[in-house]
Amino acid sequence: MLRELLLSWPVIKQIQTGGDGTGPEAMSQRTLTLRPRTAETRVARSICPYCGVGCGQLIFHKDNKLISIEGDPESPISRGRLCPKGADSYELLTHPQRELKVKYRRPFASDWEDLELETAMDMIAERVWESRATTFVEQKDGQTLMQTKAIGHLGGATLDNEENYLIKKLFTGGLEKNERDGRAFKCTFCSDRQQAGLIPACAKACPTESIKFGDLQELRSEAQARIKELNAQGIQDAVIYDPLDTSVKGIHAFFLVRGDPAMYNLPPRPEVPTRYLKKGWTSAALAAGAMLGATLLAFLGEKR
Amino acid sequence: MSRVPLPQMPSRLPDLESERRLLEIRREAEETGAVKAAGTVLTGAPFPKMTPATGYYGIPLLKQPQWKKEVPLYFFVGGAAGASAVVASVADLLTTNERLVTNARWLAATGGMLSAAFLTKDLGVPSRFLHMLRVFKLQSPMNVGAWTLTVFSTFSAAAAFANQIRQELDATPIHVIENLSGMAAAATGLAMASYTGVLIGATAVPVWNRNIGTLPPHFAASGMNSSVSLLELLGHTDSRALNILGLASSAYECLEGAKLESARTRVNEPLRRGASGLMVRIGGLLSGPLPLAFRLAYALTGKRNLRRMAASSSLAGSLLTRLGWIQAGRASANDHRLPLELPEQVA
Numbered sequence: 001m002l003r004e005l006l007l008s009w010p011v012i013k014q015i016q017t018g019g020d021g022t023g024p025e026a027m028s029q030r031t032l033t034l035r036p037r038t039a040e041t042r043v044a045r046s047i048c049p050y051c052g053v054g055c056g057q058l059i060f061h062k063d064n065k066l067i068s069i070e071g072d073p074e075s076p077i078s079r080g081r082l083c084p085k086g087a088d089s090y091e092l093l094t095h096p097q098r099e100l101k102v103k104y105r106r107p108f109a110s111d112w113e114d115l116e117l118e119t120a121m122d123m124i125a126e127r128v129w130e131s132r133a134t135t136f137v138e139q140k141d142g143q144t145l146m147q148t149k150a151i152g153h154l155g156g157a158t159l160d161n162e163e164n165y166l167i168k169k170l171f172t173g174g175l176e177k178n179e180r181d182g183r184a185f186k187c188t189f190c191s192d193r194q195q196a197g198l199i200p201a202c203a204k205a206c207p208t209e210s211i212k213f214g215d216l217q218e219l220r221s222e223a224q225a226r227i228k229e230l231n232a233q234g235i236q237d238a239v240i241y242d243p244l245d246t247s248v249k250g251i252h253a254f255f256l257v258r259g260d261p262a263m264y265n266l267p268p269r270p271e272v273p274t275r276y277l278k279k280g281w282t283s284a285a286l287a288a289g290a291m292l293g294a295t296l297l298a299f300l301g302e303k304r
Numbered sequence: 305m306s307r308v309p310l311p312q313m314p315s316r317l318p319d320l321e322s323e324r325r326l327l328e329i330r331r332e333a334e335e336t337g338a339v340k341a342a343g344t345v346l347t348g349a350p351f352p353k354m355t356p357a358t359g360y361y362g363i364p365l366l367k368q369p370q371w372k373k374e375v376p377l378y379f380f381v382g383g384a385a386g387a388s389a390v391v392a393s394v395a396d397l398l399t400t401n402e403r404l405v406t407n408a409r410w411l412a413a414t415g416g417m418l419s420a421a422f423l424t425k426d427l428g429v430p431s432r433f434l435h436m437l438r439v440f441k442l443q444s445p446m447n448v449g450a451w452t453l454t455v456f457s458t459f460s461a462a463a464a465f466a467n468q469i470r471q472e473l474d475a476t477p478i479h480v481i482e483n484l485s486g487m488a489a490a491a492t493g494l495a496m497a498s499y500t501g502v503l504i505g506a507t508a509v510p511v512w513n514r515n516i517g518t519l520p521p522h523f524a525a526s527g528m529n530s531s532v533s534l535l536e537l538l539g540h541t542d543s544r545a546l547n548i549l550g551l552a553s554s555a556y557e558c559l560e561g562a563k564l565e566s567a568r569t570r571v572n573e574p575l576r577r578g579a580s581g582l583m584v585r586i587g588g589l590l591s592g593p594l595p596l597a598f599r600l601a602y603a604l605t606g607k608r609n610l611r612r613m614a615a616s617s618s619l620a621g622s623l624l625t626r627l628g629w630i631q632a633g634r635a636s637a638n639d640h641r642l643p644l645e646l647p648e649q650v651a
Contacts, residue, residue, distance in 0.1 A: 265360035287521035288494035
């Protein structure tokens with residue numbers, strides 16, 4: 001009894017092992033048996049739900065309960081990294097204050113009430129459609145306008161990517177917001193920022209450096225350097241998908257993928273469908289000529 | 305001022321060792337469905353295979369054509385109407401067979417109007433047809449087709465009505481209107497019968513795209529075949545010229561069929577296999593060899609019933625050909641292996 005008590009005293013262990021007092025001898029029984037919370041869990045591979053980059057995530061779970069979400073070191077996109085938002089995906093899912101019901105405050109009401117998602121969606125769609133239908137201005141002073149000023153959105157610096165995405169998509173793409181000429185832009189490559197000598201916000205903000213902006217040739221050589229880096233790490237199957245030698249003449253983006261690009265439904269030789277158009281029209285003209293000629297010949301022999 | 309050295313932080317970059325371990329875990333999980341050595345167990349194994357042989361989990365690369373029955377029906381009706389306009393004008397020019405001219409003019413006019421109706425139905429909202437006419441885009445076969453159809457249906461209707469008036473009131477201005485409208489209808493009719501081949505050939509669907517050279521004459525011959533057949537079923541079984549045209553177009557359809565059967569390329573597989581293959585093959589049989597045989601038999605025996613049989617067979621074949629080609633396009637778009645240049649699936 002006394003012996004066990006003595007042996008659990010770290011200094012005894014230190015004398016026994018001759019350590020300097022900072023090694024395993026200093027650890028308590030509890031510390032020694034500590035295991036990471038991801039131990040003995042099951043893992044599923046997933047993709048981060050936030051922006052369009054698609055960083056890899058490992059979802060650790062046990063007994064149908066989420067344990068942790070970590071970056072996936074095997075992802076060729078993010079190499080195990082996650083941005084602050086992606087790294088907090090665990091809290092996004094498990095936070096006790098996470099709202100699971102749609103909240104609605106009636107006009108002049110002082111309290112919030114819960115709504116079914118379906119009901120809320122219908123209400124929003126109805127209101128947007130009605131506002132747009134009753135206030136849309138197509139022409140003003142003889143000029144095409146195509147706008148409505150009746151739909152607005154209140155926001156601030158704390159809006160997240162998703163809200164900004166929705167505003168951008170719905171209000172410019174879906175509802176023709178541009179007040180001057182009615183045109184809709186999904187992305188201007190941040191022309192305002194570029195004029196001020198800055199790079200587009202998405203490229204600037206991307207913590208995993210997956211969204212890049214710059215001279216195309218420089219980006220291409222950067223991609224080549226990255227391939228070399230991956231090869232040096234023992235990843236031999238990384239390739240760049242950037243088809244230039246076909247009728248599409250490049251796809252305005254290039255991807256670094258592992259394995260055959262066909263595995264990601266990226267065709268080895270994408271072609272524009274109209275590449276044979278001239279052949280088609282020639283053939284149609286010949287067919288029309290033959291048809292006319294045959295009809296003329298056939299009726300020439302007919303008794304008058 | 306002394307500087308406190310920063311502690312060495314472990315790099316977050318995965319090293320070769322951890323990459324290798326993950327690869328091992330993954331391989332073991334894929335093969336056995338579980339991982340024994342590591343402290344964690346991979347779930348979901350065996351994973352769905354995403355290999356060069358299967359493409360992206362076997363999900364088709366292309367979207368299927370969304371056309372309903374209206375479009376193949378339009379191809380059929382428009383082709384027959386276009387060819388009828390040609391027959392009407394040529395017969396008017398070279399023969400005195402007034403009844404044939406009148407019937408052909410009305411076939412063209414009715415077909416033109418039906419075509420416009422089918423196309424408008426396909427567009428869903430009628431005003432969209434007008435939107436197609438906002439500009440003329442030579443680079444878009446669909447736009448060229450919309451203009452062709454508009455001109456064709458207008459002038460074929462004008463020619464038919466002028467023809468009708470002429471029978472009551474024989475005056476030179478009516479003659480001129482009928483002839484000019486008829487020629488405009490015939491000129492656009494030639495395009496009506498053939499452009500549909502270019503239309504589907506200028507899409508990404510492989511079986512259409514690769515056959516863009518053969519589709520226009522194929523459809524043109526099919527259109528002429530059905531126009532002749534309709535006229536014969538309307539009672540023109542005494543016209544030698546119609547029989548010659550029927551013979552010629554059936555012979556061309558035989559050639560086309562033989563060509564499709566002999567060119568055993570992968571891209572043409574939907575023309576031989578499955579529901580689309582059956583439709584194209586039966587359609588080819590009904591519009592090629594069968595009417596050809598009936599017409600040759602008529603030339604020998606002079607029995608007009610043989611021509612009516614040839615006509616019925618050709619009509620059914622022509623319709624089935626169009627339906628079959630559209631169906632083949634659906635099957636072709638569904639085959640992800642073709643655009644990805646993957647080997648054919650081992651059955």
